[in-house]
Amino acid sequence: MQENKKHPMLQVEDIHISFGVLKALNGVSLEIRKGEILATIGPNGAGKTTLVNIINGVYRPSRGHIFFEGRDLTTMPPQHIAALGIARTFQNVALFKGMTVLDNIMTGRNLKMRSNFFSQGVYWGLSQKEEIRHREVVEQIIDWLEIEHIRKTPAGMLPYGLQKRVELGRALAAEPKLLLLDEPMAGMNLEEKEDIARFILDANEELGTTIALIEHDMGVVMDISDRVVVLDYGDKIGEGKPEEIRNDEKVIKAYLGTATRR
Amino acid sequence: MMGNTHKTLPQILLHNAQKYGKDKLAIREKDLGIWQSYSWHDYYENTKKFALGLSSLGFRRGDRLSVIGDNRPQLYWAQMAALCLGGIPVPLYQDAIEKEVEYIIEHSEAKFVVAEDQEQVDKMLALKKKIPSMEMIIYDDPRGMRHYKQPFIRSFTEVQALGLEFEKDHPDFFEQEVMKGKEDDTALIAYTSGTTGNPKGVVLTHSNLLTNVRLIFKAEEYRDSDQVMAYLPMAWIGDSIYSLAMLLDTGFTINCPEAATTVLRDMREIGPTVIFCPPRIWENILTTIRVKMEDAAWIKQKMFNFFIVVAQRVSTHQLKHQPVPLGLRIPYALGEFFVYGPLRDNLGMRRIRYAYTAGAALGPEVFQFYRSIGVNLKQVYGLTETSAMCTYQPDDEVKLETVGIPLPGIEIKISEGGEVLIKSPGVFQGYYKSPEATSDALKDGWLYTGDAGIIDRDNHLIIIDRAKDVSTLANGTIFAPQFIENKLKFSPYVKEAVTLGQGREYVTAMINIDMESVGNWAERRNVGYTSYTDLSQKPEVYDLISQEVKKVNASLSKEEQLQGAQIKRYLILHKELDPDDAEVTRTRKIRRGFISGKYAELIDALYSEKEGIDVEAKITYEDGRTATIHAFLKIRQAETF
Numbered sequence: 088m089q090e091n092k093k094h095p096m097l098q099v100e101d102i103h104i105s106f107g108v109l110k111a112l113n114g115v116s117l118e119i120r121k122g123e124i125l126a127t128i129g130p131n132g133a134g135k136t137t138l139v140n141i142i143n144g145v146y147r148p149s150r151g152h153i154f155f156e157g158r159d160l161t162t163m164p165p166q167h168i169a170a171l172g173i174a175r176t177f178q179n180v181a182l183f184k185g186m187t188v189l190d191n192i193m194t195g196r197n198l199k200m201r202s203n204f205f206s207q208g209v210y211w212g213l214s215q216k217e218e219i220r221h222r223e224v225v226e227q228i229i230d231w232l233e234i235e236h237i238r239k240t241p242a243g244m245l246p247y248g249l250q251k252r253v254e255l256g257r258a259l260a261a262e263p264k265l266l267l268l269d270e271p272m273a274g275m276n277l278e279e280k281e282d283i284a285r286f287i288l289d290a291n292e293e294l295g296t297t298i299a300l301i302e303h304d305m306g307v308v309m310d311i312s313d314r315v316v317v318l319d320y321g322d323k324i325g326e327g328k329p330e331e332i333r334n335d336e337k338v339i340k341a342y343l344g345t346a347t348r349r
Numbered sequence: 350m351m352g353n354t355h356k357t358l359p360q361i362l363l364h365n366a367q368k369y370g371k372d373k374l375a376i377r378e379k380d381l382g383i384w385q386s387y388s389w390h391d392y393y394e395n396t397k398k399f400a401l402g403l404s405s406l407g408f409r410r411g412d413r414l415s416v417i418g419d420n421r422p423q424l425y426w427a428q429m430a431a432l433c434l435g436g437i438p439v440p441l442y443q444d445a446i447e448k449e450v451e452y453i454i455e456h457s458e459a460k461f462v463v464a465e466d467q468e469q470v471d472k473m474l475a476l477k478k479k480i481p482s483m484e485m486i487i488y489d490d491p492r493g494m495r496h497y498k499q500p501f502i503r504s505f506t507e508v509q510a511l512g513l514e515f516e517k518d519h520p521d522f523f524e525q526e527v528m529k530g531k532e533d534d535t536a537l538i539a540y541t542s543g544t545t546g547n548p549k550g551v552v553l554t555h556s557n558l559l560t561n562v563r564l565i566f567k568a569e570e571y572r573d574s575d576q577v578m579a580y581l582p583m584a585w586i587g588d589s590i591y592s593l594a595m596l597l598d599t600g601f602t603i604n605c606p607e608a609a610t611t612v613l614r615d616m617r618e619i620g621p622t623v624i625f626c627p628p629r630i631w632e633n634i635l636t637t638i639r640v641k642m643e644d645a646a647w648i649k650q651k652m653f654n655f656f657i658v659v660a661q662r663v664s665t666h667q668l669k670h671q672p673v674p675l676g677l678r679i680p681y682a683l684g685e686f687f688v689y690g691p692l693r694d695n696l697g698m699r700r701i702r703y704a705y706t707a708g709a710a711l712g713p714e715v716f717q718f719y720r721s722i723g724v725n726l727k728q729v730y731g732l733t734e735t736s737a738m739c740t741y742q743p744d745d746e747v748k749l750e751t752v753g754i755p756l757p758g759i760e761i762k763i764s765e766g767g768e769v770l771i772k773s774p775g776v777f778q779g780y781y782k783s784p785e786a787t788s789d790a791l792k793d794g795w796l797y798t799g800d801a802g803i804i805d806r807d808n809h810l811i812i813i814d815r816a817k818d819v820s821t822l823a824n825g826t827i828f829a830p831q832f833i834e835n836k837l838k839f840s841p842y843v844k845e846a847v848t849l850g851q852g853r854e855y856v857t858a859m860i861n862i863d864m865e866s867v868g869n870w871a872e873r874r875n876v877g878y879t880s881y882t883d884l885s886q887k888p889e890v891y892d893l894i895s896q897e898v899k900k901v902n903a904s905l906s907k908e909e910q911l912q913g914a915q916i917k918r919y920l921i922l923h924k925e926l927d928p929d930d931a932e933v934t935r936t937r938k939i940r941r942g943f944i945s946g947k948y949a950e951l952i953d954a955l956y957s958e959k960e961g962i963d964v965e966a967k968i969t970y971e972d973g974r975t976a977t978i979h980a981f982l983k984i985r986q987a988e989t990f
Contacts, residue, residue: 189382226381231492236610238382292495 094121096297097173097265102141102151111137112148113321119265124291124298126308128332129318130341135301136178138318139267142299143175144168155265170198172264176257176271178301180250184243188253191242192228195260196221228256232286248279252286259290266290268300272307280307287311305342309333317341356532357555359433361597363527366393369600373573376422379607379615387422389600392429395422397523399505400430401512403461404522406485406503410435410529413457413538417441417450417472418465420579420605423489423505425592427463432536433527439538439550440583442935443469444928447973451476452547453540457781458482463505467493470502477501532556537593538781539586541733542934550781551586551733558594561736561775564756566598568741569703575601575622576700580612585936586733587625587707594736617697624704628711629937631726634696635715636841640869656684660721668717668749689722698724705729707738708936710812710831712839713749720747728752730810734796736775740810751809761810762795768816769802770795801829818941820851826913828856830941833914836904840897841866845926847939848916849952855917857955859948860894861925867893882923882980891985894921898987906990915989918955920962923980929969951982960984 097119104112112134119125129135140146142153144165153160160168174195182191200207200217207214229238232252237245242253251271258266271287272280284307290296302308309315309329317325317332319341325332332338355361365375369389376387387395408414414431416424416438428438439457441450443465450472454462464470464486473486488494489505516522536555540548565571577596581588592603606615613634616624642653659680666673673681693699704719704726711728719726730752731738740761742753755761759773776796779787790797801816813819814829822828828850837846837858845861862885870893871878878884902915926932926939932947933939945952954962961983969975 223381226383230381233608235382235607236614289493293492 096121098154100152102148104148110321115323117316119299121297123313125314126312127301127316128305133318134321135318136269139269143173174258174261174263175267176254178269180254182242185241187239188242189238191253192225192256192260195257228259232256248275265297270301284311357530358597359527359530365389365600374602376603378422378605396426396429398509398512399426400433401515402508403430405511405515412436413439413459414461415439415441415459416463417469418443437535437538442582442584447472454483455480457538461485463487466490537589539733552778552781553736557736557775562594562598564758565738567757571599573600576619577603577623578616578621579603579605586737590737620697620700622700622702627708628706631706631715636866639841640866656688659684664717664721692722710835712835714839716749734777735771735773739773748809751811754808767801769798769800822850823852823854828914836901847944856914858916858919860921885921885923902989916987919987920982920984
């Protein structure tokens with residue numbers, strides 16, 4: 088797997104983390120390459136979400152290091168990591184439910200705003216100019232995700248599939264270099280999954296965003312990913328191109344319990 | 350009035366660009382959350398650049414250019430650019446499936462196609478191999494187009510850039526081409542979604558469109574400050590009249606909504622002064638109002654219900670030209686303040702001077718509702734073959750059941766067989782490449798419309814039904830299916846209905862419930878459901894629809910000639926009638942012949958003693974895939990009078 092190691096953007100090196108006696112991640116190493124779509128799959132409790140939480144600084148590993156474009160993220164707080172260009176979405180949608188879709192996506196621009204609390208309070212002048220500039224970016228995203236009709240709808244009133252889309256929009260609003268998606272397709276029907284898959288591909292190809300996504304279900308993910316990493320009970324049990332993973336004995340075993348081949 | 354005497358649409362464009370320049374808007378489009386504005390100068394420049402680009406790519410006088418997509422300024426400019434070069438626009442329905450598009454592109458031999466986005470480009474690509482006459486596909490929205498490297502695919506801006514290059518070598522070419530145009534040149538081939546057979550291409554000249562539009566201006570007062578929504582399908586003649594002919598001839602402003610789903614909100618922001626909606630949209634808006642009122646606070650509900658009754662009584666007096674009693678005038682004034690005004694404002698209809706409905710009959714109750722809250726809604730009549738509108742209701746002569754009097758300069762008479770015949774300068778040149786169909790429709794200068802109608806003593810035309818659909822029951826009672834269906838469709842719970850009875854003992858009906866309102870109704874009554882099919886077969890829903898059928902029968906029983914045509918048995922269909930399944934046309938007219946074939950088993954069951962029937966239906970998705978659904982459809986007896 089070392090041979091085509093091109094432009095690693097993020098390196099995860101030998102990460103360990105435990106919650107009490109439970110070893111959530113047990114010496115996992117992987118890398119995310121610039122411009123790719125990397126999927127991390129694995130059954131429930133494999134440590135997928137923990138991995139995302141470690142990358143964006145919510146948890147600190149007990150051992151191991153994370154490097155992003157050469158900088159050590161291991162002990163950095165989440166807001167600094169976000170400022171470096173890493174955005175994420177959550178497995179269970181985490182939107183501001185009382186705020187409109189527009190405002191929710193606007194919060195994604197927060198790190199890009201330079202006016203402070205007080206000048207924002209006055210609004211006119213710098214903040215107004217800034218707001219207009221950021222609103223333009225947000226409107227591009229709304230147009231792009233085809234959610235014009237719900238622009239002014241409070242996020243909490245939307246069906247789940249659309250909330251997921253809004254969350255993706257908020258993450259994209261930060262114009263991240265690396266986008267971490269925690270189960271972007273969970274709970275969706277096939278059509279919604281295909282829609283999201285298209286947005287992910289477009290974000291990758293048109294905006295040039297590097298994407299690491301986590302999925303529980305292998306279906307659509309295998310079609311859109313460049314590479315796949317498989318976790319099982321805190322261990323990395325496979326890594327490679329989707330077609331290699333599909334035929335990997337260990338992976339089949341992890342997913343189906345026992346190998347069923349004779 | 351508009352003092353414009355130019356003979357062709359492009360010549361008017363030159364005139365408008367000079368007259369209004371950058372001072373007046375021609376088109377607005379809501380994009381990225383903002384109304385993007387284009388002045389007449391912008392309209393002219395964009396059209397010119399694109400036209401010159403087309404020229405450099407080999408578009409010649411007489412060539413056809415097709416557009417497909419939602420209402421976008423770029424698509425309007427493309428049509429206009431073709432006209433400026435002496436070409437002919439052929440607009441397509443944006444939701445048309447491949448087969449229909451294939452027929453029209455092939456039949457019209459469109460050389461260039463301008464497609465809104467990737468979805469439409471994909472449709473065209475699929476046809477490219479089959480139809481060699483189609484040379485080039487031009488797209489507007491670049492999204493998702495990054496992988497399309499074929500040499501015959503170009504972007505709109507790329508073509509405009511070519512146009513700028515072309516202009517350097519041919520500085521006066523554009524104006525020269527425009528001046529070559531003559532009034533008898535073809536200005537549009539509008540394909541009508543016929544209820545039978547393949548679509549037919551209606552050929553209309555500049556003179557047809559402009560003369561007809563100018564007849565309208567003699568009857569109604571249009572201004573260059575008018576605001577119009579451009580949201581109807583571009584392939585529908587009504588949109589070509591408003592967004593092409595009228596736009597140019599008056600110099601008013603058209604407004605393209607952001608997306609099909611945002612039309613009502615965008616309309617509210619614009620506050621149009623003139624609006625044209627097919628009956629379906631008037632019905633939908635009313636249904637939405639009713640659904641929202643059912644969810645409103647009780648005080649609002651009480652006020653709404655009270656003042657709507659007041660308004661209805663006032664408008665009944667007005668329609669009969671009777672003075673409104675003082676006892677009604679005072680509550681009406683209060684109602685204007687508390688209910689009608691705010692409601693119109695909410696609908697974006699506060700500034701409307703003229704609102705029209707056409708295409709199919711609108712239930713008198715719906716019609717009266719809008720008039721009673723102060724929207725000047727009128728019923729008009731016209732066909733693609735007559736360049737749209739040819740009758741209108743003058744402001745003080747509105748009648749619920751008629752489509753009004755002929756526009757000045759148009760003659761209408763009824764043939765011995767009861768068919769409406771029209772003689773007008775707007776009447777078309779013929780069906781493209783179909784001389785037989787043309788000679789069937791045009792005889793001795795009269796257009797045979799195929800509609801059955803009568804003219805009342807005030808010279809108002811009343812359309813009853815399609816002439817070929819009017820028939821009799823076995824006992825001789827007149828059976829006008831659409832007439833009964835329209836009565837059913839007035840119910841907010843009924844989306845579509847098909848009635849049957851020709852040569853039968855009694856009338857039966859197949860009903861489509863309205864998912865939105867019935868779904869809402871079911872939720873509030875804790876009736877659980879999973880899908881359209883499931884909801885449609887709930888006993889509670891049947892009970893609900895029973896009441897609606899009963900109302901229709903009650904109203905039929907009041908008309909002496911029609912009381913024998915009450916609905917005896919009915920069923921609720923398990924799926925919506927859909928243009929993709931060819932059950933209704935794109936403009937939602939029922940294709941009876943097709944339905945009687947497809948649902949033959951259901952119809953047999955309706956005319957038997959059975960209490961229901963098992964069905965297995967094939968449905969077609971937008972991408973052409975098909976699937977089957979199973980259901981047991983109940984049949985019920987209806988209460989008659």
